[in-house]
Amino acid sequence: MSNIARIMQQATAGAAGAGLDVDEAFSTYLYDGTGSAQTITNGIDLSGEGGLVWLKRRDGAEAHFLYDTERGTSNAIFSNQTNGNTTISNAVTSFNSDGFTLGTYDSVNSSDGHEYVSWTFRKAPSFFDIQTYTGDGSYMYVNHNLGSTPGMIIVKSLDSQSDADAVAWHVWHRNIGTRRLHLNSTSYNAGAQRIDAVGSSSFRVGVEISNSGKNYVAYIFAHNNNDGIFGPKGNQDIIKCGSYTGNDSDSTPIDVNLGFEPQWLFIKNAASVNRNWVIVDTNRGFTYGNAGSSSETTDRSLCPNLQSSEETCSTSTAVTRVDPTSTGFTIRGKSGTCNELGNHIYVAIRRGSLFTPTDATKVFAPLAYTTTDGSWQDRILESNFTTDLSINGYRNISDGGTHTFVDRLRGGDGGYATILRSHQTNAESIRTGDYYRWPQTGQSVTSNEWSKYNAGNGLNYYNYQWKRAPGYFDMVAYTGTGSATTVSHNLGVAPEMIWTKNRDASANWCVYHKGLNSGTNPENYKVFLNLTNAESTGSNRWNDTAPTSSVFSVGTSSQTNGSGNDMIAYLFATVAGVSKVGSFTGTTSDLTIDCGFSSGARFVLIKLVSGSGDWVLWDSTRGIVSGNDPYLLLNSTAAEVTNTDFIDPHSSGFTVTAGYQNNLSEYIFYAIA
Numbered sequence: 001m002s003n004i005a006r007i008m009q010q011a012t013a014g015a016a017g018a019g020l021d022v023d024e025a026f027s028t029y030l031y032d033g034t035g036s037a038q039t040i041t042n043g044i045d046l047s048g049e050g051g052l053v054w055l056k057r058r059d060g061a062e063a064h065f066l067y068d069t070e071r072g073t074s075n076a077i078f079s080n081q082t083n084g085n086t087t088i089s090n091a092v093t094s095f096n097s098d099g100f101t102l103g104t105y106d107s108v109n110s111s112d113g114h115e116y117v118s119w120t121f122r123k124a125p126s127f128f129d130i131q132t133y134t135g136d137g138s139y140m141y142v143n144h145n146l147g148s149t150p151g152m153i154i155v156k157s158l159d160s161q162s163d164a165d166a167v168a169w170h171v172w173h174r175n176i177g178t179r180r181l182h183l184n185s186t187s188y189n190a191g192a193q194r195i196d197a198v199g200s201s202s203f204r205v206g207v208e209i210s211n212s213g214k215n216y217v218a219y220i221f222a223h224n225n226n227d228g229i230f231g232p233k234g235n236q237d238i239i240k241c242g243s244y245t246g247n248d249s250d251s252t253p254i255d256v257n258l259g260f261e262p263q264w265l266f267i268k269n270a271a272s273v274n275r276n277w278v279i280v281d282t283n284r285g286f287t288y289g290n291a292g293s294s295s296e297t298t299d300r301s302l303c304p305n306l307q308s309s310e311e312t313c314s315t316s317t318a319v320t321r322v323d324p325t326s327t328g329f330t331i332r333g334k335s336g337t338c339n340e341l342g343n344h345i346y347v348a349i350r351r352g353s354l355f356t357p358t359d360a361t362k363v364f365a366p367l368a369y370t371t372t373d374g375s376w377q378d379r380i381l382e383s384n385f386t387t388d389l390s391i392n393g394y395r396n397i398s399d400g401g402t403h404t405f406v407d408r409l410r411g412g413d414g415g416y417a418t419i420l421r422s423h424q425t426n427a428e429s430i431r432t433g434d435y436y437r438w439p440q441t442g443q444s445v446t447s448n449e450w451s452k453y454n455a456g457n458g459l460n461y462y463n464y465q466w467k468r469a470p471g472y473f474d475m476v477a478y479t480g481t482g483s484a485t486t487v488s489h490n491l492g493v494a495p496e497m498i499w500t501k502n503r504d505a506s507a508n509w510c511v512y513h514k515g516l517n518s519g520t521n522p523e524n525y526k527v528f529l530n531l532t533n534a535e536s537t538g539s540n541r542w543n544d545t546a547p548t549s550s551v552f553s554v555g556t557s558s559q560t561n562g563s564g565n566d567m568i569a570y571l572f573a574t575v576a577g578v579s580k581v582g583s584f585t586g587t588t589s590d591l592t593i594d595c596g597f598s599s600g601a602r603f604v605l606i607k608l609v610s611g612s613g614d615w616v617l618w619d620s621t622r623g624i625v626s627g628n629d630p631y632l633l634l635n636s637t638a639a640e641v642t643n644t645d646f647i648d649p650h651s652s653g654f655t656v657t658a659g660y661q662n663n664l665s666e667y668i669f670y671a672i673a
Helices: 003-013
Strands: 026-032 038-041 051-057 065-068 075-078 092-096 099-102 115-122 128-134 140-143 150-157 170-173 180-182 202-205 215-222 239-246 254-257 262-269 277-281 321-325 328-332 342-350 364-370 389-394 404-407 416-421 429-431 460-466 473-479 485-488 497-502 510-513 525-528 551-554 566-572 579-585 591-594 603-608 615-619 647-650 653-656 666-672
Touching: 026 038, 026 099, 026 262, 051 092, 051 128, 099 115, 115 277, 128 140, 150 202, 150 239, 202 215, 215 239, 239 254, 262 321, 262 328, 321 473, 473 485, 579 591, 653 666
Parallel strands: none
Antiparallel strands: 026 115, 038 099, 051 065, 051 115, 065 075, 092 099, 128 215, 140 202, 150 170, 150 215, 170 180, 239 342, 254 328, 262 277, 262 342, 321 328, 364 460, 389 404, 389 460, 404 416, 416 429, 473 566, 485 551, 497 510, 497 566, 510 525, 579 666, 591 653, 603 615, 603 666, 647 653
């Protein structure tokens, strides 16, 4: 039984078994052209389940190339053109069980190293389907396999025809009203829809897209309405087709509630003519806010109706900032594309994953590397997953450039990374030495597809990479209010440790940890990631309110809730066999910390909280051994210390030696297997 049949059977039966994950159904993948055949491994089973591959050059003018498994690898169509099937046999050359293979066609794989994006949609119930049909010259019904009523349908003629309307890309959307939209055009037409009678098993097409003997393809997108079949229980939503009403305001945000955080957003102003279709995604720069820029034009858009290169979501007179939130997205500012008066339609796809990890190597990577000369260097840092947070720094020199935080939610601007540093109170800034285009499997999040550093010969670096996953790690970007409030998150469990930083102002990194005050009302206490201070009370940080599985509370402090300031929070929790957030009391002898691991800890962070103490950091790549273990201080620029034996390996977690502890002192820690 195929996965589609299995999921359909499960949905029909109302079973509570596991469904698909988001990253099994959808992928945004960035790549550079090589001029040679290359395989894109994105985890999408195209050969077994079928789907659509949508390709676009980002740094120059090229058409949008669409290939699907119904029409085969030799047939391209272009969303910005009315052409039918065009035979191009060396662009996408195969659909694979974990992605697809590119040929040498210059427009999708240039030898000049141009930048490209691919969006891959897998056929799956409650998500996406593809149907081809032959017109009979009358109104006709087309069956589909979504198992639910679609939210958007796009139909394209595959043959040449004399009628311009017949060869346009016809778009039906559940919130489009009586207007007809075309994917290849900015305009709209009033009058009867070319697609109607949309139901859970079929839809009807008009005679204009049912010409006798002519062939068509339909791309069918679901709209989950608490009826999704994804996630551990097979009941979660991952795609929404909806609308919002623009207010044409620079001062009043529009909050759209999806019930999830999106990674891909497709928007069309359906109320005005001459407005482009817009696609943003988190891999190219669909981010929350921007470092100190008054224009805040960080969101990198591509327009399906244009062959033009990637640009900011803007017009000549106004700018829109589109912010992903933990529950949907926010439109800030006015523009023709995303915020004029009237109706705007969208399709949003959820950020993954929906499953709690069972293998720490799939969600965390401790890496190290050494420069070989003083020039810019391209290097691949193997993580084997798409990274959401990276911390990078020097090991063998004391330098203020260490402990550099880069994450996908904060993104960057002008092609450069937006950084924070854990030893500083500074507001975030743009790092002009590194690119920020987000990486894929096996590539560092710190920069572009490659990690580039201008440094001297023989300098040693560390790099830690986290992937967001339920129960394990989450990030939340939000705007402070200055008044006590709650902030939604998607960790799925109550966070056991939270690091917050005011991105717009000089402020301490404020830390909540369940082990503060020996675990009694820890929400009344705080420590600072950038300081050695002991724990202290601070009701205006967490509002004396314990976090829950859906929200954490913040008080009036600018460290956690600066009025009008962009904020970032990193949330951590314990996952059996994967991670451990805990505390211990010092003794006069070696103390084994049982984290529930089977092969020991690869990452250990410890802080003394009953007195002044550093945030001391070890990892297995630099060495957690029976002898001396190199450590760094997350709150300091000091070079790595290599001549101490403060921790030892242990299969269940790690052992803290007597040489590190103070008898009866209280410590908090975070460890990853």
